[in-house]
Amino acid sequence: MSSLSLDGHVAFDDSLSPFKAISKLPRSSRLVSHYTPRNIWDEDTLKLPKSLQNYRKMLRQFAQSTLAPAALSGDIAQHLPSGETHTELVHILSSAGKTGLLSDQLPAPWGSMKAINFRHSLVLQSCLKTEELFSACAGYGLAISASGLGSLPILLSGNLSSIRRFMVPAYKASMHGDAQLFAFAITEPGAGSDAEEGHGAKHAKPSVVAKKCTGGWKLNGRKCFISGGDIANNITVFAALEGEGMESWTCFLVKKGTPGFKAVRNELKMGQRASTASELEFVDVFVPNTHVIGELRQGWALNRATLNYSRMPVAAIALGIARGAMESAINFVCHYKVAGKALIHYQEIQLQIAQMIAETSAMRSLIWQNAEAMVPRQGKASMAKFYCSDGAIRVCDMAMDLLGNQGMLHKNNVEKCFRDTRLTQIYEGTNQINRLAVIEEYQNEFLTLGDQPK
Amino acid sequence: MSNLKQEDLEPILDQVKRFIEQDVEPIVAQHEVIATPLQVKSLMKSALNMGILDGGFDMGISIWENPNDHLSRVLSTQLLSLLSETNVGIAYQCHQYALTQWLRNELGLIRENVDVLDTTTISIQGHYGLARYSLANYLKGKTTQDDMAVLSDYFNASELSPCHVHGLDWDTLLAPVLDKNGVIQWQLLATDSLNRTEYKHSHGFDEISTWQWSRITDNQVVINETSITPKESKQLLTHLYAINSLGLMSIAQGSIKHALSMAKEYCSIRVQGGKTVINHPAVQTLLAQVSYFVYMANIQVQSACTRDAFEDLGILSLMRSNLHSEACKAVNNALQCFGGIGYMQDNGIEKVVRDNNHLRLLNGTPTELKLFAAAWENYA
Numbered sequence: 001m002s003s004l005s006l007d008g009h010v011a012f013d014d015s016l017s018p019f020k021a022i023s024k025l026p027r028s029s030r031l032v033s034h035y036t037p038r039n040i041w042d043e044d045t046l047k048l049p050k051s052l053q054n055y056r057k058m059l060r061q062f063a064q065s066t067l068a069p070a071a072l073s074g075d076i077a078q079h080l081p082s083g084e085t086h087t088e089l090v091h092i093l094s095s096a097g098k099t100g101l102l103s104d105q106l107p108a109p110w111g112s113m114k115a116i117n118f119r120h121s122l123v124l125q126s127c128l129k130t131e132e133l134f135s136a137c138a139g140y141g142l143a144i145s146a147s148g149l150g151s152l153p154i155l156l157s158g159n160l161s162s163i164r165r166f167m168v169p170a171y172k173a174s175m176h177g178d179a180q181l182f183a184f185a186i187t188e189p190g191a192g193s194d195a196e197e198g199h200g201a202k203h204a205k206p207s208v209v210a211k212k213c214t215g216g217w218k219l220n221g222r223k224c225f226i227s228g229g230d231i232a233n234n235i236t237v238f239a240a241l242e243g244e245g246m247e248s249w250t251c252f253l254v255k256k257g258t259p260g261f262k263a264v265r266n267e268l269k270m271g272q273r274a275s276t277a278s279e280l281e282f283v284d285v286f287v288p289n290t291h292v293i294g295e296l297r298q299g300w301a302l303n304r305a306t307l308n309y310s311r312m313p314v315a316a317i318a319l320g321i322a323r324g325a326m327e328s329a330i331n332f333v334c335h336y337k338v339a340g341k342a343l344i345h346y347q348e349i350q351l352q353i354a355q356m357i358a359e360t361s362a363m364r365s366l367i368w369q370n371a372e373a374m375v376p377r378q379g380k381a382s383m384a385k386f387y388c389s390d391g392a393i394r395v396c397d398m399a400m401d402l403l404g405n406q407g408m409l410h411k412n413n414v415e416k417c418f419r420d421t422r423l424t425q426i427y428e429g430t431n432q433i434n435r436l437a438v439i440e441e442y443q444n445e446f447l448t449l450g451d452q453p454k
Numbered sequence: 455m456s457n458l459k460q461e462d463l464e465p466i467l468d469q470v471k472r473f474i475e476q477d478v479e480p481i482v483a484q485h486e487v488i489a490t491p492l493q494v495k496s497l498m499k500s501a502l503n504m505g506i507l508d509g510g511f512d513m514g515i516s517i518w519e520n521p522n523d524h525l526s527r528v529l530s531t532q533l534l535s536l537l538s539e540t541n542v543g544i545a546y547q548c549h550q551y552a553l554t555q556w557l558r559n560e561l562g563l564i565r566e567n568v569d570v571l572d573t574t575t576i577s578i579q580g581h582y583g584l585a586r587y588s589l590a591n592y593l594k595g596k597t598t599q600d601d602m603a604v605l606s607d608y609f610n611a612s613e614l615s616p617c618h619v620h621g622l623d624w625d626t627l628l629a630p631v632l633d634k635n636g637v638i639q640w641q642l643l644a645t646d647s648l649n650r651t652e653y654k655h656s657h658g659f660d661e662i663s664t665w666q667w668s669r670i671t672d673n674q675v676v677i678n679e680t681s682i683t684p685k686e687s688k689q690l691l692t693h694l695y696a697i698n699s700l701g702l703m704s705i706a707q708g709s710i711k712h713a714l715s716m717a718k719e720y721c722s723i724r725v726q727g728g729k730t731v732i733n734h735p736a737v738q739t740l741l742a743q744v745s746y747f748v749y750m751a752n753i754q755v756q757s758a759c760t761r762d763a764f765e766d767l768g769i770l771s772l773m774r775s776n777l778h779s780e781a782c783k784a785v786n787n788a789l790q791c792f793g794g795i796g797y798m799q800d801n802g803i804e805k806v807v808r809d810n811n812h813l814r815l816l817n818g819t820p821t822e823l824k825l826f827a828a829a830w831e832n833y834a
Contacts, residue, residue: 076655192793193726203728225794268486270797270804277798337615338582339604346586348821397782400657400811401819404583405618408657408812409664415657418811422789422804423797430793432736 139274150182249299271419379441658812
């Protein structure tokens with residue numbers, strides 16, 4: 001497009017342009033009113049501290065150069081039996097490892113995070129990471145970021161020995177290109193939401209049970225929908241102790257190849273298809289006492305703390321996918337012509353683009369504002385998660401509509417974005433469960449209010 | 455004139471239900487296993503033999519055999535709705551086939567071998583949207599020079615701006631073209647005079663493909679071409695869009711009914727927090743919205759079949775705009791009732807979501823339909 005202005009707007013150098021007009025105000029006025037418009041991504045990046053600006057730039061560079069070119073083919077690649085991996089995914093995981101994206105929960109030399117970045121919250125950095133990765137490809141983005149979710153219970157256990165024994169060797173291997181992944185296994189065939197909500201957990205019958213044996217524990221049962229469960233080297237498995245309920249949940253680290261442990265199948269998913277969601281089977285899987293993460297019966301706490309850390313990045317996942325859809329749609333309307341004019345010149349198109357920019361900006365503001373806290377709060381994390389994932393669906397709908405009858409073509413990316421983002425309304429607790437998590441956070445306030453006279 | 459009577463509908467629909475149970479359901483029972491083109495073709499032949507599709511037998515019961523008749527329209531929408539309760543892709547293929555046959559008959563391009571499945575398809579839409587206001591202005595007979603420029607581009611089907619059709623493989627195409635007098639005519643084109651690309655991975659309609667086609671300007675083989683008057687052209691296209699609107703709405707209607715029944719069934723079994731999920735207000739409110747919309751969609755389709763609505767493309771466009779947007783929200787709510795399992799292809803509900811998105815984008819998105827209606831109602 002070479003036009004100096006879009007239809008319905010004045011050019012930047014027109015005397016009626018607000019930018020031109022304001023630039024002519026006296027210097028003292030200009031100091032508080034004049035600016036030069038920047039592109040959306042740069043404008044947001046500049047709001048971050050310098051070290052995070054660089055981090056965001058690095059993430060974008062990796063996502064756009066490594067994930068984006070493989071996104072469409074990864075989405076329609078043949079569904080493989082659990083444990084088998086497409087070479088493209090192996091390559092991407094290896095690159096992610098070398099770039100430091102599989103080891104960024106620990107500082108150098110144990111991990112890849114720059115020491116200076118520890119001044120900022122881990123959650124905010126995770127959010128920056130997921131937005132960029134998922135804006136390029138949700139499937140590959142999940143394959144990478146699921147590993148960080150899997151290692152969080154170890155990190156949050158605060159047990160330096162576990163961190164040293166399990167995270168550090170995996171991180172070092174990953175940084176050398178040999179991706180050593182983690183997976184987080186809480187969901188059970190009979191307990192989806194029950195694994196993520198206290199009231200439900202009270203009534204749930206645990207499926208995976210740990211029975212005491214000499215030197216450790218034997219796990220039996222099944223977990224389902226475990227992201228990257230079939231390719232992970234280390235799985236943080238949450239199991240109830242024999243004869244007890246969910247309050248006895250304990251986190252066990254199960255190593256790939258342990259006898260009795262098997263990924264029995266990978267799900268055929270609607271989207272995020274370049275990553276796997278596996279059903280895991282445990283038949284008398286021996287876990288030594290040394291592989292218990294945290295203390296016995298601390299699993300519920302580690303699970304909920306992990307979810308507080310991970311739900312905000314899921315909000316950013318939704319944002320990233322929505323941004324990917326928006327960018328594809330903007331690219332389309334700037335190139336595709338109707339009656340000799342690029343679509344972006346038409347007012348009905350401009351209205352929808354503006355709405356998409358507003359929706360994604362609102363999501364980013366909510367995330368960045370709340371993710372800055374060093375201690376993530378359940379209510380804030382959950383509200384960001386459901387607000388952003390609902391908003392992302394609206395943005396993807398608009399992106400598909402903007403492409404019109406070409407919106408349903410896989411090659412145009414936006415339909416993939418819709419399929420990908422639909423999962424964000426479900427995983428890490430359905431949006432209904434996340435709404436209830438907000439209420440749980442503030443229940444004392446409501447109860448106190450209820451006790452007071454009207 | 456149709457000989458169809460109200461009392462004929464129930465036995466016809468019963469027969470079609472049996473066809474669906476015996477022939478269609480076994481093929482599409484496993485949602486993650488996509489019916490092959492051969493299987494869909496075989497179903498189409500059965501539908502043709504049963505008279506669900508027009509085989510030239512003048513039975514008066516086929517889809518879109520006599521859309522001028524109210525009862526025929528009601529029957530056609532109910533047949534499509536029934537089919538889409540089982541499978542949207544197959545319902546759409548039947549609609550597309552019936553629409554093509556209707557247009558062929560209107561244009562006088564009668565087929566001879568009626569027992570063989572016709573492999574002509576129809577390209578209803580230009581390369582993008584609904585030509586903003588210009589198509590509505592054309593149909594209303596109030597085109598400006600700008601409108602003619604837009605329409606010329608809209609129906610151009612060049613390599614840079616190809617058009618799309620959805621369905622099984624085809625060997626001839628009925629496509630609109632703007633003639634030198636500014637009248638929309640119809641051409642029957644052979645595949646060897648077209649660039650065409652098959653896309654097997656579209657958003658929905660897994661059973662059929664999306665085809666992109668454009669004209670090869672120096673090798674245009676036109677098998678047949680109409681030479682109709684401006685009045686005939688407008689009437690034909692208005693009718694075609696009206697029938698198409700009814701078809702797409704009834705397919706969406708059937709599919710959300712299906713989504714509701716799937717969600718209700720699952721929620722009555724699945725336990726969370728010590729009780730079946732259907733007892734949780736979070737799920738009840740989702741289901742209530744789906745349920746209400748099933749009711750509303752039924753009323754909308756019935757209302758769209760009435761003569762007043764059928765003859766008012768502006769109203770039909772607004773109905774479609776609303777129905778498809780709401781249908782997408784409803785089936786999304788239905789999926790949400792399933793939690794994680796709803797995201798898996800073998801469950802089937804995610805397919806209904808994709809199919810409804812696909813329906814929303816076909817032949818005018820909600821925004822495009824609103825612009826069309828605005829021009830039709832002469833808001834400007």
